[in-house]
Amino acid sequence: KRVAILISGGGSNMVALAESMVGDHPARPCVVIANDPDAGGLAKAAALGIPTAVVDHRDFPKDRNGFEGALHASLEEYQPDFVCLAGFMRILGAGFVGQYAGRMLNIHPSLLPKYKGLHTHARALEAGDTNHGCSVHEVTADLDDGPILGQARIEVVADDTPETLAQRLLPLEHQLYPAVLRRYVMGDRTPVYLPSAPVMP
Numbered sequence: 001k002r003v004a005i006l007i008s009g010g011g012s013n014m015v016a017l018a019e020s021m022v023g024d025h026p027a028r029p030c031v032v033i034a035n036d037p038d039a040g041g042l043a044k045a046a047a048l049g050i051p052t053a054v055v056d057h058r059d060f061p062k063d064r065n066g067f068e069g070a071l072h073a074s075l076e077e078y079q080p081d082f083v084c085l086a087g088f089m090r091i092l093g094a095g096f097v098g099q100y101a102g103r104m105l106n107i108h109p110s111l112l113p114k115y116k117g118l119h120t121h122a123r124a125l126e127a128g129d130t131n132h133g134c135s136v137h138e139v140t141a142d143l144d145d146g147p148i149l150g151q152a153r154i155e156v157v158a159d160d161t162p163e164t165l166a167q168r169l170l171p172l173e174h175q176l177y178p179a180v181l182r183r184y185v186m187g188d189r190t191p192v193y194l195p196s197a198p199v200m201p
């Protein structure tokens, strides 16, 4: 199976996904596409021997259809079976998402359905949550709303800040996303929960 990965930044989740698709894994990364030519993940993908491409949304000011059309054309050059959004920070419209219905995943740094959108760590702290986490979900037309296929949970401790939460969560994201992807490309939608032993509140 061929997996395309879309990124906007450093690409640590992209690296975790790419490094997991080895050996008897049924899938391989076919391309990494960024919407920013300065995305640090492009060099990491090239170093892993993965083809890369850039479709810069700034080349399509106020023209989402133009941007999504170009992104789709770039993706289709690589004929992906699946698409993974990994720190991809552009909101994709229903038309684009519909072309990858049932075969596109996203990772979001909250315990969905809580805190869709941005600033999830700060919002969890503001709410006084004792647990926080990340989720991998199938992408649908509504932002951060599709079926949840995996979640990882951490405890919030007294002196946590958005930065310390993000730091403690990222290694779990790098475990969760590959675990979900491996099942997903085999048609297994059984959710993955990390840690397998529940975190007591």
Ligand SMILES: N[C@@H]1O[C@H](COP(=O)(O)O)[C@@H](O)[C@H]1O
Binding pocket: 007, 008, 009, 010, 011, 012, 013, 014, 086, 087, 088, 107, 108, 109, 134, 170, 173
């Ligand atoms: N969407 C969020 O953006 C961050 C990006 O990390 P990276 O994969 O670019 O390192 C991750 O926390 C991810 O959940």
